[in-house]
Amino acid sequence: MAIDQATVRKIASLARIAISDAEAAAMEGELNGILGWVEQLGEVDVTGVEPMTAVIPNRLRLREDVVDADPLTGGNRRDDILANAPAPQHGFFGVPKVIE
Amino acid sequence: MMTDLTNLTVAQIRDGHRAGDFSAVEVAEAFNANVAGAKALNAFIVETPDHAIAAAKAADADRAAGTLKPLSGVPIGMKDLFCTNGVQTTAASHMLEGFVPRYESTVSQKLWDAGAGMLGKLNLDQFAMGSSNETSYFGNVISPWRRKDGGNAALAPGGSSGGSSSAIAARLCPAATGTDTGGSIRQPAAFTGISGIKPTYGRCSRWGIVAFASSLDQAGPMARDVRDCAIMLENMAGFDPKDATSLNLPVPNWEAALSSDLKGKTVGIPKEYRLDGIDPDIDAMWDAGIAMLKDAGANVVEISLPHTKYALPAYYIIAPAEASSNLARYDGVRYGLRDLPQGAGLQDMYAATRADGFGPEVKRRIMIGTYVLSAGFYDAYYTQAQKVRTLIARDFEQAFASCDVILAPTAPSAAFGLGEKMADPLAMYLNDVFAVPASLAGLPAMSVPAALNREGLPLGLQIIGKAFDEQGVLNAGLAIEERAGFTARAEKWW
Secondary structure, eight states: OOOOHHHHHHHHHHTTOOOOHHHHHHHHHHHHHHHHHHGGGGGSOOTTOOOOSOSSOOOOOOOOSOTTSSTTTSSOOHHHHHTTOSSEETTEEOOOOOOO | OOSOGGGOOHHHHHHHHHHTSSOHHHHHHHHHHHHHTOGGGOOEEEEOHHHHHHHHHHHHHHHHHTOOOTTTTOEEEEETTBOBTTBOOOTTOSTTTTOOOSSOOHHHHHHHHTTOEEEEEEOOSGGGOOSSSOSOTTOOOOOSOOOTTSOOOOBOOOSSSHHHHHHHHTTSOSEEEEEESSSTTHHHHHHHTOEEEEOSTTSSOOTTBOOSOTTTOEEEEEESSHHHHHHHHHTTOOOOTTSTTOOOOOOOOTTTTOOOOOTTOEEEEEGGGOOTTOOHHHHHHHHHHHHHHHHTTOEEEEEOOTTGGGHHHHHHHHHHHHHHHHGGGOSSSSSSOOOOOTTOOHHHHHHHHHHHHSOHHHHHHHHHHHHHHSTTTHIIIIIHHHHHHHHHHHHHHHHTTSOSEEEEESSSSSOOBTTSSTTOHHHHHGGGTTTHHHHHTTOOEEEEEEEEOTTSOEEEEEEEEOTTOHHHHHHHHHHHHHHHOOOOOOOOOO
16 A cells, blocks of 8 residues: 555654655655565465564563662662763753643 | 784684783784774774773783683674663664763673673664665775775675674674674675674573664674684673563583584575575575585485565564664653754654654664554554564474574675665665574574675575574584685775
């Protein structure tokens, strides 16, 4: 199914990527080329086939219910977490005003 | 000192250092000099000579104290997809330019704990999306190889681990880390005449590796020979509670168990990998590889992997779908680039940041992934692709009922010229036709250099093994390595 430029802009909006009209025009052709090609999957008979969920059988584990069991991923790392933030403020992530 | 230390393999550096033939500092200085002198290849985004020297001094002290570690004295390159504490980690993107992690990836930490030092962070395709290293924000990596036609066309080192492959082939490092989502270790290894192995999914922790497609991403080593791959992999693999899909299995001693005697082993040759119109040099190399494995004692049988032609289209739904989800984290709030146009609100900031921070190929994949996951299309694209993935994995399972390993070419061509495939994303994707099926099935697979084509460029053979059987893959790789006698190397021009 071919997508048009309006659909390209809709996808870009869902993906939170700003695009110009020229980019949308270029992407229309590229995305249609790729989507047209992947459509051949439709010819595979998948009757009774379950979708893959885990490529190597593996059971999800629960960690011990311990605070800061791993200091790397536990708490009290505020400064480390904010170290790469583009606009930290007062120990928080700063963002543009969201509530008038 | 008459030997050029940068011609030594990992095993030779380790053993020579242990024996006192040279100091680790001499080794690190020699590689640092090669790195500094190879800017024309653009293999490194950041050079870290001090890290290499510090590890080398520690290795020399450990030798004096009798406390040598498995990789003492060995400096390596680190793909810039692994987070390194205090050293910029970019995934070759503008989005993460200037990002300096405050933690270390599990795989890199294991390598430092084993005594290795870091020569620098290696260039790659942006967010590991690409097959030629032309999508890096920090410029193309150039292969040290050139065609023997007298022209000086710049060739692709493969991708996404193209900085790793170029650096090893050019003797800027004896080994490096790579990651493989749909061939990103094996294809660059094949393009540059080196070896590389993607282990079974879950062998190496993904913790601290910038995520692309989490159900496929797997780290692995790249090096000049099979033994070095085994040594490196032993020091990268292992259970990590911080990765939910990490395999809780002991790490075998792959190096000690290396054996090129394949008596009693059966090698499968997938008939669907014989593509119409493929470069005859590729088929000739494949036939030569079959003869080498027979010579090593193996029995060879034809096998069928009937869903092979659907692997690439399934991959180009699944990988972008996972990427669109994984890369949603780059929002300009917590780390990385922020682009805040004058007077913009939060939503505009997200959109501007992502428009500015992602390159064209990354945007293309996020868009594809967003589309195939969107309401109304999810079942037709994503669920269908995941069902086909089940069938591809089943193909391998059935094939392995009658063979131990599978032999195939790594890539359908030798290295192509930079720019030759950039205009057509689909043509670029097709270069991973032989690599992607094993990725979708989570199987261990490696590439070893097997021959030069008529242009004088390296070609690689791929060995695919059963889940958890890296040993079988390495052993078959060793059998080819011993018989192919591949010693060609790129003549220095940089």
